[in-house]
Amino acid sequence: MRKRQEAGKGTDMSGMATKPDYLMLAIETSCDETSVAVVKGGRQILSNIVSSQIETHRQFGGVVPEIASRKHVESITVIIEEAFKKAGVSPGDIDTVAVTQGPGLVGALLVGIVAAKSLALALDVPLIGTHHIAGHIYANQLIGDILYPALALVVSGGHTELVLIEKEGQFRIVGRTRDDAVGEAYDKVARALKFPYPGGPHVDRLAHEAQDEVVLPRSWLEPDSYDFSFSGLKSAVLAEINRSRMKGETPDFSALARGFQQSVIDVVTGKAMRAAAEFGVRQLLLCGGVAANRGLRETLTALCREANLPLLIPPHVLCTDNAAMIGAAADLKWRRSEFTSLDMKAEPGFSLEDWSVKG
Amino acid sequence: MKHDANETGDRSVTILSFDTSTASLAAAIVRDGETVDSILSFSERNHSVKVISEIKDLLQRNGLKAQDIDAIAVGQGPGSYTGVRIAVTAAKTLAWTWNKPLIGVSSLEALALGAWESLQSADENIGTDRAVWIIPLMDARRGQVYTSRYAAGHPRKWETLDEDGIRLIAGWSQLLENEATDDERVSAVWFVGEVAPHSAAIEMAEQSGMRLRTLACDMDAGALGRLAEIRFREGGRDDVHSFVPNYTQLAEAEAKLLAASRGE
Numbered sequence: 001m002r003k004r005q006e007a008g009k010g011t012d013m014s015g016m017a018t019k020p021d022y023l024m025l026a027i028e029t030s031c032d033e034t035s036v037a038v039v040k041g042g043r044q045i046l047s048n049i050v051s052s053q054i055e056t057h058r059q060f061g062g063v064v065p066e067i068a069s070r071k072h073v074e075s076i077t078v079i080i081e082e083a084f085k086k087a088g089v090s091p092g093d094i095d096t097v098a099v100t101q102g103p104g105l106v107g108a109l110l111v112g113i114v115a116a117k118s119l120a121l122a123l124d125v126p127l128i129g130t131h132h133i134a135g136h137i138y139a140n141q142l143i144g145d146i147l148y149p150a151l152a153l154v155v156s157g158g159h160t161e162l163v164l165i166e167k168e169g170q171f172r173i174v175g176r177t178r179d180d181a182v183g184e185a186y187d188k189v190a191r192a193l194k195f196p197y198p199g200g201p202h203v204d205r206l207a208h209e210a211q212d213e214v215v216l217p218r219s220w221l222e223p224d225s226y227d228f229s230f231s232g233l234k235s236a237v238l239a240e241i242n243r244s245r246m247k248g249e250t251p252d253f254s255a256l257a258r259g260f261q262q263s264v265i266d267v268v269t270g271k272a273m274r275a276a277a278e279f280g281v282r283q284l285l286l287c288g289g290v291a292a293n294r295g296l297r298e299t300l301t302a303l304c305r306e307a308n309l310p311l312l313i314p315p316h317v318l319c320t321d322n323a324a325m326i327g328a329a330a331d332l333k334w335r336r337s338e339f340t341s342l343d344m345k346a347e348p349g350f351s352l353e354d355w356s357v358k359g
Numbered sequence: 360m361k362h363d364a365n366e367t368g369d370r371s372v373t374i375l376s377f378d379t380s381t382a383s384l385a386a387a388i389v390r391d392g393e394t395v396d397s398i399l400s401f402s403e404r405n406h407s408v409k410v411i412s413e414i415k416d417l418l419q420r421n422g423l424k425a426q427d428i429d430a431i432a433v434g435q436g437p438g439s440y441t442g443v444r445i446a447v448t449a450a451k452t453l454a455w456t457w458n459k460p461l462i463g464v465s466s467l468e469a470l471a472l473g474a475w476e477s478l479q480s481a482d483e484n485i486g487t488d489r490a491v492w493i494i495p496l497m498d499a500r501r502g503q504v505y506t507s508r509y510a511a512g513h514p515r516k517w518e519t520l521d522e523d524g525i526r527l528i529a530g531w532s533q534l535l536e537n538e539a540t541d542d543e544r545v546s547a548v549w550f551v552g553e554v555a556p557h558s559a560a561i562e563m564a565e566q567s568g569m570r571l572r573t574l575a576c577d578m579d580a581g582a583l584g585r586l587a588e589i590r591f592r593e594g595g596r597d598d599v600h601s602f603v604p605n606y607t608q609l610a611e612a613e614a615k616l617l618a619a620s621r622g623e
């Protein structure tokens with residue numbers, strides 16, 4: 001299924017964006033998932049292969065950066081080949097290569113970036129360095145149309161952000177976490193409740209099964225702030241466990257899980273709804289790995305129905321890290337012919353606002 | 360170690376070779392044992408930025424397209440973990456996309472052969488009577504080096520005597536001094552490559568004042584390409600998918616986990 005490279009495809013980049021059914025290869029290696037996708041016309045997923053390293057990192061109780069990088073090298077060409085096979089297209093059919101430029105673990109990002117650059121050189125097509133969070137947000141475009149202005153609630157292991165998208169591809173961060181990300185707080189609390197890594201889903205399940213709730217504080221910060229803080233809540237859980245132990249009681253883990261989850265959901269959804277109203281957005285987007293959390297989805301769905309605000313939540317596979325979402329975000333740049341140099345650098349602390357489209 | 364194409368193969372072979380295991384980014388086009396063109400750049404261990412544009416430039420200025428390349432050769436390490444991954448990832452992806460054979464070469468062996476070639480051009484009588492040991496060094500911090508041992512010369516040989524590994528320079532140079540003393544077929548031991556941080560340890564080991572010599576030198580992608588060409592002509596190929604860097608040691612977290620499981 002190999003086709004010889006068509007010479008000169010990337011040399012004249014002007015007007016390329018006029019090809020609506022273009023084929024993009026997208027690569028995502030910012031953390032512990034090696035993922036490659038083939039996306040047609042920026043919206044249609046032809047393949048989206050995700051190879052998770054979770055089993056490897058579980059034994060270390062968290063993601064070990066050096067091991068993540070090693071695993072990416074082991075699987076990168078295997079996953080690229082799978083993505084092409086599944087999509088039924090040849091490398092020579094590809095019009096552009098997109099890759100996560102940041103944020104993420106630098107050693108992990110580098111593997112995807114070097115592979116993407118190699119493909120761009122080998123196929124003589126333009127490269128598009130892409131922002132990981134823009135990927136999470138534009139994953140929504142793979143399931144529906146985004147109405148602007150839109151507000152995105154990004155919740156994942158590394159991120160908790162409220163992003164206002166006034167126009168297509170124009171990002172403004174209105175709120176962010178000041179300490180732990182939601183997913184991080186979930187994992188830390190899960191560890192305290194004796195769940196193995198990654199513990200977030202266990203906490204969600206336990207919270208649902210709980211009969212009682214240990215009511216924990218809500219961290220609203222300043223009245224006008226859209227920022228988040230979860231480290232105090234995590235400490236409150238630990239203090240509660242200690243208090244029970246000191247009294248010789250067994251801590252009620254499920255009631256604690258429920259209390260923790262309720263506090264997180266109240267604050268996160270409360271701030272999102274308040275920002276949605278203040279900025280007069282036409283749509284709310286929920287995205288990131290923690291968007292899989294049942295409690296969060298249910299609460300936000302109910303609140304949006306009440307407020308008559310359209311809500312988009314991608315299916316689970318598009319919420320967790322995957323390359324198709326990188327392709328969906330890179331489409332913003334493709335349509336504006338905003339390509340990235342082969343000398344692109346990995347940006348572990350990449351700014352989303354700076355990645356906004358120019359035109 | 361000039362390689363005559365007519366000895367082992369009947370056609371001309373062009374190889375793209377590169378290595379990023381050390382502080383330098385080295386790339387070359389090697390055709391039938393000769394370096395056609397090469398680059399050597401120092402980008403402060405940020406090889407990921409320039410590696411592909413440098414390769415593109417190298418190909419373009421020599422008028423080479425994918426169909427003109429017979430194989431892709433890459434330094435497999437050891438060396439800087441991140442550095443080695445960059446070249447290996449580029450080589451795997453290029454080899455897969457262009458559907459070309461991939462030949463992994465020890466970065467230490469390439470460093471050693473490059474040094475041996477320059478020693479020969481400086482002194483054409485070197486190693487003609489007795490063998491010379493070439494010991495490539497890459498600094499691995501805390502008195503450690505990535506190293507191996509090759510026998511060269513007398514008259515035209517290139518033989519691997521030790522596997523690539525990480526060793527303490529103090530013990531390693533002492534061992535080589537002792538073994539060279541006992542082996543009368545060896546005329547000199549040359550430590551080559553990143554020798555500066557370890558010259559004190561090498562001087563300490565020297566007893567005769569004769570055998571242990573040093574040559575500071577950088578990676579030579581031309582030598583890497585020549586080693587790859589020999590393997591290529593013999594039909595040697597690496598599997599693109601399963602090809603990984605030779606780190607020579609476990610990641611720290613793995614080593615700790617292993618130690619814990621053994622109850623250490």
Ligand SMILES: [Zn+2]
Pocket residue numbers: 132136156288289320321
């Ligand atoms: Zn993510």
